[in-house]
Amino acid sequence: MKRTTSLRRDLLGMLTEVAFTGSLIGFGFLISWLFFVGR
Amino acid sequence: MVRRVWREDFRIIGHYTGLVTIGVGLLMLVPMVTSLVFREWACALDFAISAALTLLVGYVLAFVSRTKSIPGLTHAMVIAAGSWLVAMMLSGVPYMLSGHMKSFLDACFDTLSGYTTTGMFLLQDLDHISQGLNMWRHLLTYVGGQGIVVLALTFLIGSTGGAFKIMVGEGKEEKLEPNVRHIAVLIWRISLIYLGVGTVVLGLIAMANGIKPYLAFFHGAYVFMSAWSTGGFAPYSQNMLYYHSSAMEIASMVFFILGSFNFALHYAIRSGNRKEILRNVEIVSFTITMLTTFSLVCLALIQRGVYPNAVALFRRGFFQLVSGHTTTGQSNIYARTFVREWGPLGMVATTIAMAIGASAASTGGGFKGLRMGIIVKGIATDIRKLLSPERAVVTGHYHHLHDNVLSDAVVKSAAVIVVLYVLIYVVGAVVGMAYGYPMADAFFDSVSAGSNTGLSCGVTQAGMPTLLKIVYMLEMWMGRLEFLSVFTLFGFIATSVRSMRLRKATA
Amino acid sequence: MNRLCVVLTVVALAVLIVAPVPASAGQPPLLSTTELVEDSYKWDGKTVSFKGEVLQDLMVREDGTWMNLSDGNNTAMGVFVPKDVAMPVMSHTEDYRTVGDVVLITGVFHRTCAQHEGETDIHAVSVTVLTPGSTKANPIRRDRVMWLVVLAGLLGLVMQLYYRKPARGTEH
Numbered sequence: 001m002k003r004t005t006s007l008r009r010d011l012l013g014m015l016t017e018v019a020f021t022g023s024l025i026g027f028g029f030l031i032s033w034l035f036f037v038g039r
Numbered sequence: 040m041v042r043r044v045w046r047e048d049f050r051i052i053g054h055y056t057g058l059v060t061i062g063v064g065l066l067m068l069v070p071m072v073t074s075l076v077f078r079e080w081a082c083a084l085d086f087a088i089s090a091a092l093t094l095l096v097g098y099v100l101a102f103v104s105r106t107k108s109i110p111g112l113t114h115a116m117v118i119a120a121g122s123w124l125v126a127m128m129l130s131g132v133p134y135m136l137s138g139h140m141k142s143f144l145d146a147c148f149d150t151l152s153g154y155t156t157t158g159m160f161l162l163q164d165l166d167h168i169s170q171g172l173n174m175w176r177h178l179l180t181y182v183g184g185q186g187i188v189v190l191a192l193t194f195l196i197g198s199t200g201g202a203f204k205i206m207v208g209e210g211k212e213e214k215l216e217p218n219v220r221h222i223a224v225l226i227w228r229i230s231l232i233y234l235g236v237g238t239v240v241l242g243l244i245a246m247a248n249g250i251k252p253y254l255a256f257f258h259g260a261y262v263f264m265s266a267w268s269t270g271g272f273a274p275y276s277q278n279m280l281y282y283h284s285s286a287m288e289i290a291s292m293v294f295f296i297l298g299s300f301n302f303a304l305h306y307a308i309r310s311g312n313r314k315e316i317l318r319n320v321e322i323v324s325f326t327i328t329m330l331t332t333f334s335l336v337c338l339a340l341i342q343r344g345v346y347p348n349a350v351a352l353f354r355r356g357f358f359q360l361v362s363g364h365t366t367t368g369q370s371n372i373y374a375r376t377f378v379r380e381w382g383p384l385g386m387v388a389t390t391i392a393m394a395i396g397a398s399a400a401s402t403g404g405g406f407k408g409l410r411m412g413i414i415v416k417g418i419a420t421d422i423r424k425l426l427s428p429e430r431a432v433v434t435g436h437y438h439h440l441h442d443n444v445l446s447d448a449v450v451k452s453a454a455v456i457v458v459l460y461v462l463i464y465v466v467g468a469v470v471g472m473a474y475g476y477p478m479a480d481a482f483f484d485s486v487s488a489g490s491n492t493g494l495s496c497g498v499t500q501a502g503m504p505t506l507l508k509i510v511y512m513l514e515m516w517m518g519r520l521e522f523l524s525v526f527t528l529f530g531f532i533a534t535s536v537r538s539m540r541l542r543k544a545t546a
Numbered sequence: 547m548n549r550l551c552v553v554l555t556v557v558a559l560a561v562l563i564v565a566p567v568p569a570s571a572g573q574p575p576l577l578s579t580t581e582l583v584e585d586s587y588k589w590d591g592k593t594v595s596f597k598g599e600v601l602q603d604l605m606v607r608e609d610g611t612w613m614n615l616s617d618g619n620n621t622a623m624g625v626f627v628p629k630d631v632a633m634p635v636m637s638h639t640e641d642y643r644t645v646g647d648v649v650l651i652t653g654v655f656h657r658t659c660a661q662h663e664g665e666t667d668i669h670a671v672s673v674t675v676l677t678p679g680s681t682k683a684n685p686i687r688r689d690r691v692m693w694l695v696v697l698a699g700l701l702g703l704v705m706q707l708y709y710r711k712p713a714r715g716t717e718h
Contacts, residue, residue: 010232013309020316021296024326025289028333028357035337036349079642081548081684088690093698098704136690138549164556166601166616169642247611249605275601276620283605283612283624285663351664373583373666378655380586500620 045538048531050112052121053104059122060097063129064090067268069178070133073257074171082169093129116527127151130179137172139163141319141501145509151512153179156402156518158271158493159484159511161501162545165276170257173274177261180270184298184402185230196286201305229305230267237263237294248284262287262369266294269403271368271493279358279371288358288371299325299365299397301409307440310439320437321398324412325364328395333360335388336381345380358387359494364392366404368493377496378480386479386496391494394464404491404518408459410453413437424514463489463514471498489514548687556619559599559645574652579621582655586666590657596623596668597676600639600646615649616640625651626662627670638679648677 070407071086108116130153131146140146145161152159153176162168162176242259246252258274265272275281279288304322307315316322336356346352355372362369377386396405420435426432435445443449467485474479475500484498497510517525576595598615601622605612610628617623627633640646653670656662661669 009309009311010229012313013305014236016308016313016316017297017300018293019304021293024296024329025292025357027330028361029353031330031334032337032356033349034208035334035341036352037289039341064670077642079684081686082642084686084690084694088694088697091694091701095701095704098701098708102704102708136548138552162620164619166620166622167552167556167640167642249607250603254603258603270635275614275622276616277614277622277624280624280665281601281603281622283626283662283665283667346658346664347660351658353662355658355664371665375580376586376666379584391694399608 047106047108047361048114049535050104050106051108051110052117053100054106055114055118056122056125057097057099057101059118060100060125060129061094061125062097064093064097064365065131066178067093067130067175070171070175073174074169077170078449079169079171082137082171086133086171087134088136089129092132095514096125096129109213110177113527113531117531120187120516120525120528123151123154123516123520126154130154130175131495133172133175134162134292137168139165139168139172142504145501148158148508148512149176149177150467152493153270153272154183154405155491155515156180156184156268156270156366157488157491157519158265159488159495159499161499161508163501165274172309173261174257177264177274179269180268180272181230181234181264183224184268184270195323218431225306229302229309233267233294234260234263234544237267237290243295244284244286245282245288245425248282248287258282262291263294265369266291266299266310267402268365268403269295269298269365269367269397269491271370272363272371279369279374283457285354288354290532291369292358292361295365297362299367299401299403301398301400303400303440304398314441318357318438320412320416320439323493324408324415326397328392328408328411329361329364332364332388333357336360336385339388341383342384343380343382345385360389360392363389363395363487363492363494366393366396366490366492368487370494374495374497377483377494380397383479386483389494390479390483390486393486393490393494396490396492404489406457406490408440410457413453414457415444415451416445417453417479420445454513456521460489460518463517467510467514474504474507485514488512489518491515491518559616559648563632577655579623580618582623583666586657588714589655591613592655593652593671594655595646596625596669597650599622599648600636602641604636604639607637611632612621613649615651616646624665624667625653625670626667627651627673631670631673633673634675636679638680638681642682643684644681647675647679647681650674650676651682 067086067090068534071083071090074080074083075087099169108248127147127150130150131143134140134149135143138163140149141161148159148161151157158180165362176423180256193536238256238259242256245255250258261274261288264270273279273281279291281415282288301321304315304319333356339351340346340352346355377389387446394405396407397403399407399409414434416437421432422434436442437445464482464486467484467489468478471485472482480496480498483494483496486492486493563683575621576597577589580595582589596615596617596689600615601616602615607673610626610631611628611633613625615625636647638644638646651668651670651674652672653668656665656670659667659669664697
């Protein structure tokens with residue numbers, strides 16, 4: 001039982017982090033697109 | 040720490056350094072098995088020899104300095120700094136046996152670069168080395184990222200008090216939980232789970248991109264270990280260009296950004312405090328400086344018309360910049376492209392990103408987002424104080440796991456370390472310029488070494504001046520240990536010499 | 547000795563790669579990775595020749611195949627062979643145990659390929675195998691086996707001393 005909650009925590013944590021990082025990367029793409037369009 | 044040095048001090052340091060060395064020796068069994076799997080018999084033999092030698096040295100050290108004393112803080116710092124040097128030299132043995140190094144100094148450069156998760160290399164003909172040696176290179180950065188000290192802690196030391204002090208010497212000071220064994224296990228748990236997930240994800244991408252299955256997962260493992268540890272090695276000289284795959288690069292980027300986060304943050308998120316990722320001063324600082332330096336890079340690249348479309352600008356510009364800012368060092372452009380195409384502004388913006396670096400208590404380097412955030416907030420608080428009525432009490436705060444007061448002491452200690460980092464960056468650059476390298480190039484590679492990034496614009500190669508190699512090695516070592524350990528080691532040596540002279544005089 | 551083997555292999559490869567290719571009129575210039583990257587603006591969009599050893603992974607994609615050709619010490623170039631270009635069968639690709647085929651290609655060099663999102667690559671127009679690969683020796687050296695035996699023996703000795711329970715009850 002403790003194992004599953006532990007693993008669930010790991011998974012949720014990983015998902016949060018990956019989602020955040022993904023949005024950072026998305027912002028990066030937005031900036032490059034804006035710069036390119038604006039040149 | 041100005042006291043007499045006794046024989047017992049040497050015993051403690053020797054014993055624990057010996058234990059760490061034994062850990063390194065055991066680690067060499069992994070590439071040995073890898074070589075056996077790929078039927079690289081001669082290489083497997085080389086690793087067997089290296090492992091035997093390293094274990095021998097480790098056991099001899101531990102046996103001769105046998106002691107039951109617990110290390111004090113000073114000992115811990117000396118052990119941390121010293122064991123890196125011992126590990127560096129012994130880990131170079133497989134490199135020497137492979138015949139791919141021009142000198143033992145070069146081998147030490149590469150292993151130090153691996154353990155400090157820098158990623159620069161002087162290895163000759165990387166495209167023709169064995170799987171065993173490639174496994175060793177990448178394993179070095181993965182383990183180095185966790186700290187070879189933590190490795191020894193988890194498997195070899197039973198006691199708690201002494202072990203915690205060793206880890207503090209390593210530069211990972213976050214107080215996660217009171218029990219140090221528990222901390223080490225937690226750090227490993229987070230890293231191993233990501234290792235599993237990362238290897239599978241990257242391996243599948245490699246397979247989808249045309250690499251044969253039995254090789255794809257080794258590529259996955261290598262790239263993951265390089266990314267998570269923010270090391271920057273890759274199995275081939277073209278680095279990430281070898282794969283010709285945006286999926287591979289983006290996945291790797293996700294892992295190296297995550298690897299650059301503070302382990303305390305990983306722990307906080309895992310414990311349910313998910314909001315922390317948006318409030319933490321280091322993450323906020325990183326986001327701001329990353330997007331700012333990236334904007335500068337975009338400006339430079341657009342102005343010079345380097346890339347034909349927005350996607351290319353993003354894929355090359357963003358990857359390099361984030362690789363630099365997280366102090367990873369993976370690259371999907373050629374080294375000389377920085378100089379020949381990106382130009383000075385692009386290089387300087389990347390250099391600034393590298394200089395700032397990643398989060399504290401992570402695998403990354405640089406002077407750290409935490410200090411950046413503290414100093415900026417410190418300046419803002421000072422300005423507020425100036426603008427407020429004299430009797431008003433103004434206190435600054437910063438959020439790192441919980442709200443902290445921005446005291447003068449905190450700002451001062453952050454500033455001192457930043458000054459030290461800038462000092463090594465500048466010294467490395469000046470030495471480079473003294474050898475004739477252009478300013479932007481000299482700064483780029485010097486900051487890359489001092490911040491343990493590993494990106495190069497062409498300065499770092501086997502033919503570079505020996506003094507410059509040594510300067511970069513010192514930068515890598517001091518930068519990774521954040522100075523305190525190194526100063527303690529030098530202080531300890533100085534005090535020992537003085538004590539020995541005193542003893543002789545009174546004898 | 548092992549280093550000598552490696553040096554000899556690299557020299558052999560270098561000679562194979564640098565050895566003059568019988569030139570015919572109008573043959574595109576033969577360039578190295580270093581030359582292409584240093585003068586990327588000069589060669590951008592031009593047809594060039596490139597010679598190198600095929601590195602381990604040939605990556606077949608939907609619109610063509612990627613191969614990485616190694617032409618020197620830590621220099622290699624990515625070559626994209628579109629589907630409509632004839633691709634010869636490679637007998638060997640680079641490995642610890644094999645020397646890969648040395649291949650000559652002609653194609654268009656791109657400083658920042660628009661099709662491949664800014665990559666520095668060559669799109670091949672023709673691919674020819676110059677020298678088929680072969681297996682490498684990598685012999686096990688007797689003196690190294692001896693070293694292993696000696697070190698392992700010493701290690702066993704020290705480990706025994708280290709783990710031996712103290713004769714009396716207390717350590718110190």
